[in-house]
Amino acid sequence: MKMRKELWFGFSIMALVVLSAIALLLSVETVTNGHLGLLMLSLVVVAIMLGFPTAFTLMGMGMIFTWLAYERDTTRTLDLMVQAAYKSMTNDVLIAIPLFVFMGYLVERANLIEKLFKSMHLAMARVPGSLAVATLVTCAVFATATGIVGAVVTLMGLLALPTMMRAGYSTPMAAGAITAGGCLGILIPPSVLLILYGATAGVSVVQLYAGALFPGLMLAGLYIAYVIIMAKLKPAWAPPLSAAERQVSLPMQTRNLPANTEQYAPARLLTALKGQRNAQVPTGYILRQLAVVVLPGLLFVLLAASSWQSVTKPVLQEHYDIQPIGMESSSFSSSGLAEPPVEGGLQEPPVEGGLQEPPGAEPAATNTATAATSDLQEPATAKAEASTTQARQPAPTWWWVGFALLGACNAFFYLFLSFARLEIFKMLLSSFFPLVVLILTVLGSIVFGLATPTEAAAMGALGGFLLAAAYKRLSLEVVKESVYLTAKTSAMVCWLFVGSAIFSAAFALLGGQELIERWVLSMNLSKIEFMILSQVVIFLLGWPLEWTEIIVIFMPIFIPLLNHFGVDPLFFGLLVALNLQTAFLSPPVAMSAFYLKGVAPPSVTLNQIFVGMLPFMGIQILAIVLLYMWPQIGLWLPQLLYK
Template sequence: MTDPQVAILMLCLFIVLVLLGFPIAFTLLAMGVGFGYYAYYQGGIETFGDLFNNNIFYLLNQNTYSVMENDTLVAIPLFLFMGYVVERANIVNRLFYSLQMAARNLPGSMAIAALITCAVFSTASGIVGAVVTLMGLLAFPAMASAGYNKQFASGVICAGGTLGILIPPSIMLIVYAAIAELSPLRLYAAAMFPGLLLASLYILYVVVRVMSQPSLAPKPRDEDVPPASKIYWDLIVSFVPLTALIATVLGSILGGLATPAEAAAMGALGGLFLALLYRSLSWEKVKESVFLTAKATAMVCWLFIGSWTFASVFSYLGGHDVIEHWVLSFDLEPWQFLVLVQIIIFVLGWPLEWSEILIIFVPIFLPMLDNFGVNPYFFAMLVALNLQTSFLTPPMAMSAYYLKGVLKDQIELMDIFKGILPYLAIVIFSMVLLYQFPGIALWLPDYLFGEYIQ
């Protein structure tokens, strides 16, 4: 076999192993080292020590060092810590209740409150599993007891929980910035309007759907609604502090006052202050947050090391060149190239999560952007929207499995799948809107930082 053929075999074998359930980070690492040993093999093994005289081990060492010294990635553990502290501060349940009461006159008020709560909390957390799990425990029982259709309620929670990987400050965008060597500030600015657009389309869908089928979401009874003064006070107490924290973090980044890492540190401190303000700060909760942050950060680091090692070997064997030549051979128009790439990413979202898609597959297409004259920030936003589908596309829709894990026998997995399908269509529709109106992503970064010049 030629080296490019070995590279394609490597890629296919990786997908098969992932589908079989092997841990992704260590599968990437093992395959990178295994195939890399072949790729960099120079022969001449005469003693046992010569077995380790292979450049793949030097590459692995360098990739590990590069991950650990990457300044952009420093923001990840700090944002994770902020999210875990906020999660344990009992802010989310107050936020959901107050938003539900404030939106009581709108069709599907509890679903709207759940979506807004998911958007705010996922923005602070950035962890899809944590948001879907917590909202599954908090919002789903409340909606079910109010007579909401279970398919409808489950779709709201699954779709809302994924917004955190798109709306800044998003960990996914930090990862993308590191991979594509783009400015995280510009990426954050570019993601603001697409994220708000998607959240607004979700809310619009809920309102229209409930207006056409009122039985999906019965209105709250008047006797269950507290006085207006209490509603507004709850809303101020629960919504304003968390929103102010997120706005401060984002404002300091977009205003050029702080780097993402510095803003994340400020957010982590702000999360501790909020927990103290709500009288839920304890040594046990801080210790849990630190432990979970360390665990999640270690997972991300191993994923980066494995992915970069895998991608380096794949490229060295000529895998990137094969795919690039294959795509360029079609002599595509720019819009055809964009559609082809988004279809590939959409299909990859069935077996893979966003992290593997970003680190392994997106770098294959990045060098082609200049050939087709595509703005890299516009391309990044199309990819970011598309990656929402990796959590919402059956049969491997991870948000559905997160929700099923906490609800157990309260709902069937197939019902959750049916509930999230409309939101999958909304994501695709938002991508079409973004393609037709690129200013949705490009206006704000150009306004804040000047027009981007390729």
């Protein structure tokens, strides 16, 4: 039987790993514990590629090599395993994982994705490559809300792929948009990857979420820009929608106003309030339509007013009215400290009789104490008065730019608000905005310090529960299935973390970490060379391994080196999160390709999906380069909020 190309590739990688480990062991004069640690690392990679469960492979290898390092002392080996497992169990950050996963499964079962895709592709009907752009936006929003790559790719494969194929899109373009968009949930918060990296590297998950927001949006924007450019350059790859496909049907009562799709909606609705020809249309219906029309402008005004109050609030200045020691003032002239008399200077007291009180000393002491007490009662001593300046601070530049863009969007909305666009806006209100509000509520509470990631995850789980109820998809069966899948996923992640802790402890005990550090430092790399080397290694690891395995196995190796090269662990984590998109997009071991192939028509081959993925993989590399050249893309928001 002829062996498949994917199997040849997998066995070739495994052979390369094994041969490298053997060559390393044969090249040294004496095999130390450090070399055993590298052998353990190689065997773990090969075992995972053979299909063994990652968590239990890590635990098993860790236990075996720890037993060898402790010279076959079973008691100490078991003690190390228990300590490593207990350390993972007491990590509070991991509590957020099951809650975010539960939120994702509930949102997935609320069946929002079909409405979201339909409303997005109608809203972007005039954009080149509108179906692919709508697919990317839908995937980005839905992947952010769920964080489950397989579910997003599968659902969009069932929904968007047939639609794009019927519209004449090339198979690689359609497949690439679905697989790339579905992977955005790995990076854009709330992301389980960032929680695992934060727990592994000891970096604040809150700052990671703030830092990953703009790189995630940048990557999604680059994907959309690529689709639009290719749709303009190669119209055969992504043909424009026909007039029939862009047609929006109006509700019966709107047609009875009478109204048509191209008519300007605000003016016609205001006229209908006092007109006589629309007697069959209830006034309440017209008022509800007008309320929808007014809603964007009202939200813009409320948001601008509330944020203006926040960004321009006066700075609290504390004023302490303390009299400096030694300064002359009316309040300290009689009782303050004074220089001794010049003439005679300091003199010894008379010997006879010792120290004696001068005549009238008692009243003088009383007067001094009274004066001192009156001074101590002033606000200058123990109590400081805080005064607030009345002048407000000027609004920062980012506020003006942001609200100028929002204001322009509002203006365009009202200038071109036909009845067709009003219907599309209503569709977005029922599909797009609920998810965006849920995401912004969860992220906002984390980023602005209103809640910890765990508390925000609990809020998100409640929000997913309410969304499923609002769309009448909540049932006992849905809840049971969501709880079961959440328990299954959380158990996998948490066992993986326990296995990683045992493996890392064994690797450090054997001295493998020290050996790698000595090897890297012996190359005398600069900071740039180290960053390039680390990202290339992570990129290559994304071929045979998934992101979870790369985080828990290889990040503990890289992180101790960051301090030597002066690399911020937060910035390194953002680069890694961008890079680990390749774990789902790099052929031939690209999981998203297999998810899509499982639901695609038989005419769509795996090679076509791989070809469609390659340009998006190149865009990922471009995004990594942009983030490295301009670190403020990821660091500006954390520095602004947590400086």
